[in-house]
Amino acid sequence: MLPSNDNWVCYLLECADGTLYCGITNDLDKRLAAHNAGEGARYTRGRIPVRLVHVEPCAGKPAALRREMQIKQMTRDRKRLLCADAGRRKPVK
DSSP states (O other), X not given: OOOOOOOOEEEEEEOTTSOEEEEEESXXXXXXXXXXXXXXXXXXXXXXXXXXXXXEEOXXXXXXXXXXXXXXXXXXXXXXXXXXXXXXXXXXX
């Protein structure tokens, strides 16, 4: 059995056409590289380059999936507010 990586995150990307894409991963650098190489999600393939605008650490894959669904149900304006709010928050120690 392979060791699992429990460092799951939920992230938001801004695509070249200005749209937003939400996803989850346990290797953010690798996933961003895949998106920008046109090897990520079908949605982002025709909208590269993409830029990371928001990331949230999650307590495992199930939590990341739940958060992804919550974000995907938000309006575009609410997603933009989420990105802006995250930039103003102080990191938790």
